Amino acid sequence: MKAGPSQEEVRQHNLGALLRLVHFDGPTSRAVLATRLGLNRSTILGLVGDLAAAGLVREELPQETGRAGRPSLVVRPEPARVHVLAVDLGVERLAAALIGLGGVFLDRRECPWPDGHPQDPARVAAVLAGFAHEMLARAPAGSSCVGVAVAVRGIVRHPDGLVSLTPNMGWKGVDFAGAFADRLRPDLPDVPVLVANEANLGALAEHRRGIGRGSQNLVYLHGEIGIGAGVIIDGELLRGERGYAGEVGHMTVNPYRGRPCGCGARGCLEAEAGERALLEAAGRDGRVTGADAVRSVVTAADRGDVTAREALHRVGDWLGIGIANVANLFDPDLVVLGGTLRDVFLGSAAQVRSQINTNTLAAVRENLRLRVSELGADTVLIGAAELAFSEVLSRPLETLTRISEQRQGPPGPPRDTEPVRTRAD
Amino acid sequence: MKAGPSQEEVRQHNLGALLRLVHFDGPTSRAVLATRLGLNRSTILGLVGDLAAAGLVREELPQETGRAGRPSLVVRPEPARVHVLAVDLGVERLAAALIGLGGVFLDRRECPWPDGHPQDPARVAAVLAGFAHEMLARAPAGSSCVGVAVAVRGIVRHPDGLVSLTPNMGWKGVDFAGAFADRLRPDLPDVPVLVANEANLGALAEHRRGIGRGSQNLVYLHGEIGIGAGVIIDGELLRGERGYAGEVGHMTVNPYRGRPCGCGARGCLEAEAGERALLEAAGRDGRVTGADAVRSVVTAADRGDVTAREALHRVGDWLGIGIANVANLFDPDLVVLGGTLRDVFLGSAAQVRSQINTNTLAAVRENLRLRVSELGADTVLIGAAELAFSEVLSRPLETLTRISEQRQGPPGPPRDTEPVRTRAD
CATH class of the missing domain: 3.30.420.40 (ATPase, nucleotide binding domain)
Incomplete structure (x- = not known):
């Protein structure tokens, strides 16, 4: 229940809001800045002037616009300041x-x-x-x-x-x-x-610069040896009380018959759907993990290798259950799969989607989108x-x-x- | 990326902040209001004056303070305006x-x-x-x-x-x-x-007026026939993209061998740990649910009824797994059990705690508190x-x-x- 900000705090806030806008969206005209920030043009003029004097932005002619007439200046972030x-x-x-x-x-x-x-x-x-x-x-x-x-x-x-x-x-x-x-x-x-x-950090990246731009409620699932989640709620990163929120890899999905997990429990999502589970189900050496090892299973499945395909389907089922649980809890409009989950999903999309359809409430899945990371490595x-x-x-x-x-x-x-x-x- | 507020918006914000403070905390002196809101005393004087003129608060002598000397006035909310x-x-x-x-x-x-x-x-x-x-x-x-x-x-x-x-x-x-x-x-x-x-709404109540006062990250689990969750993150209610967040009852915990759930899936938390699961495991008629039915199982278990005790232990195990998952995902400092989960927990606390110890990451459970609802019915x-x-x-x-x-x-x-x-x- 803090008190409202002072005028100087408001000005600092507005300077930050303008700088964030051009940092994320690139060159933007003053008119668009005024509309997006809900400020009048003279206020925008002052803010741009302050940021330009500090060397953080510059005003310049835009790239070719394709429109006739004299183009208006755009404000762009200065990468060398x-x-x-x-x-x-x-x-x-x-x-x-x-x-x-x-x-x-x-x-x-x-x-x-x-x-x-x-x-x-x-x-x-x-x-x-x-x-x-x-x-x-x-x-x-x-x-x-x-x-x-x-x-x-x-x-x-x-x-x-x-x-x-x-x-x-x-x-x-x-x-x-x-x-x-x-x-x-x-x-x-x-x-x-x-x-x-x-x-x-993956969630932050996809939210601001990747496939999650424009989404205010997204879950980013990052797979490597383990599986982690970053959750964006109303545009902000969920941290929890001590910063440990999003430990989706240790969500129990198969408590009594599940594979043992490195955390000491059994049937955690990453024990069932992580790289080791995939590689061992595919008959590979589960100690040699990583993007190449995962990709080789996906490639083998594509070529008709039955063991590889069944391994992917099995892992895809668990991944779908994990995503369904996350969707029921966070009601995101977007789930982004990154790291090696990108490849796992591309090789098991039917299983993932089928489990989501079975296990997510209809209202929750109605507008839920499932995408792979846009920013890659x-x-x-x-x-x-x-x-x-x-x-x-x-x-x-x-x-x-x-x-x-x-x-x-x-x-x-x-x-x-x-x-x-x-x-x- | 909205622009900062105007002076009038700041004043409205401060009026609201002061009113919220006395609404939640009751009679409060001007000095404490100034400290809590980070405003100077003359600003507080003005805000209290405006709210008092509108009939929303009044200033009066406090109840017996036990201290010597003339007591200072307190600002209290006016319940009849x-x-x-x-x-x-x-x-x-x-x-x-x-x-x-x-x-x-x-x-x-x-x-x-x-x-x-x-x-x-x-x-x-x-x-x-x-x-x-x-x-x-x-x-x-x-x-x-x-x-x-x-x-x-x-x-x-x-x-x-x-x-x-x-x-x-x-x-x-x-x-x-x-x-x-x-x-x-x-x-x-x-x-x-x-x-x-x-x-x-239960989460909101416990956060503002119940056992969750002072906690900024809590999960309230409400049990009746179903199980729902309300999640408070950084002091605000989690809603998700469309308002459906917190559907913890439909989190899958036992996908392949679980009990069928009303939602059409299998092994949802509420299918394993809801009232029907408890009552049926205790040999009761699962159609007669409610607080009395649940309490009768807890009472029977207390009196040594082995079937009732085993039913409670079984449901307590699932409840503990559910809470562990929620803790790993949200990293709350407090989980509050309300509705009939209050009685279920009181009859199965050992099982619940044991599953939380097994399935929650050590860092997450280190400062996690588990409590029953303070506001009851x-x-x-x-x-x-x-x-x-x-x-x-x-x-x-x-x-x-x-x-x-x-x-x-x-x-x-x-x-x-x-x-x-x-x-x-």
Whole structure:
């Protein structure tokens, strides 16, 4: 029951709202901004002026519109004024990217995990800080890093980002944000490091930049060895009391006769529909998981391999039951399948849909759409970037002021830059 | 991405915030209001003055404080200026109450359902409008009815309140809000009629006035013939895309060997843990459901009846699995059991807790509390009243102005009234 905002808070809110709009939607005319934000044109003029003076947006002629007459100026986000560092601690690889305002990939690095198990957080942090150092040295002059976010395959406490548990890395109660911030300090002495669960970040990415644009209530299911969910409710990420919401992989669907799960229970969704269940049912070595292994089962099924096809159907049945349960609980208008669930679904869509039809209430499934991820392998990294951008998108000018004060030097003018995509693996 | 509010919107917001605070917490000093709302004392003075002038609050000496010295005035909600009509279409009875600001029961009526199946919505509306007419005639002079809300055992579309399905009444796609508004028109020509699901309203009630006060993330499970859930996330009710969220009763927990469910599927939570499952396992007639039937099984088990005890243990196991799933998905800090699940839990707490320990992730269950409803049989009715109050609590003065204009007469001064509780059944 907080009191309403002051005029200055309203202005900061409006600056953020305008910046978010062009960050997500790209170049937009002032007239459209006024309509979308419900503000009059003189207010828009003032807000655009403030953001342009800070170098966060620029006004320019639009790309070819195909219409006759003099085109009106559009406001576009400036990718070379602020950027973020997004990191993905994937199952098979470490990836890092520098991403500019508007979601432009400025630079990118990835490598396999360093040896050893359980992984030493400090060593992982050192490798990633090395990537960051290289990329930041090549960043556009005058551009500031305004946030760092790390995606983790595991259970992450909100809001402090403590990694409670990551089964595949063997981490328990690890302050990776702190370890990484220490290593980043020479390059980024003051930038906050956020850590979040990979499925939550996947949901954020699909909601803002993927197939979920325009949906306000969606569930993103991310499959790798495990299955996680990120849930968007009324446009916001569901976190729960401590940040652990969305652990759909450990929803019990087959409690008495189910396969044992790594969590110690039996018949969890990820025990029945995860990569290992698929690979073992298909007669493969369940220890060799990953996108290639899953894809080879789907390909074999396509070619008529009966065992592979039956394995896919079995897993598709469980996946459909899991989606039906999630739909009955969250009433989303969209369920997005990402990671290796994308391939599993493409190979078992009939089973998935049949179980959804059986087990979802008619009213709930009436307008429910089921889609695969649009952002592919970059979903999680893009989600991490969006999390890292959240501060500057909420309070643009305050954030820039804080950063420039901490660095004790005024920022230079933005310089043009070409987006690049590099891989170093 | 809406723009921020205007100064007038901020003032309306602050008026609502102050009114909500005293509505939920009762008499509160200006100093505490200032602290809780983060506003300075002169702003509080102005807000209290506006609300007092409208008759919504009054300042008075507090009850005995036990402290020495002159006590400071407290602001308390005025129960005889505005009230709401709350209606509960229960499984066994129809209930209606007039409830004043601050949650004071002013009057109350209830009766068994009229004969016939499926129930005729117009006939049900007529009976309830009769109750409303009697109670409104006895309402304090000068008090206005500012909202009507109806709790339904079924699936209700948001925001229009269309009753999509109520298995026990046989309604499908029924506009009960419209039917009830028609019958209420002679007494309440212009008051909005809201309709909502009973478990959602139970969640609202426990969150605002029951065991869930202070919790921002809770799940309320309501058991009768079916099992429904109301979910509070960050202090707000989860509705989903169309209002159908929380259909936990149709979460599949035993898909291949489960009991058939009324929805057409198999192994839904309510098929395994609902009243019928309990009664049939205990050797009773599964058609005679209700609080008394459930309680008789619990009592028999307490007295050593082995069949009753085993039935409770079996149902407790399924209930525990259901709660574990809900906890893994929503990460609440509190799960509240209401309706007949209250008795089921009291008779099977060991089984419920054991399944939660097995099937909930350690991080999720670490701070999870499990409690029974504090509001008892009135939970749903209180929740309906809170829903009906929501407009006046958001925009107090605007709502009063609208109502007084529509009735073409200025409201009289509030008159003192004694809260009464009557039953007419």
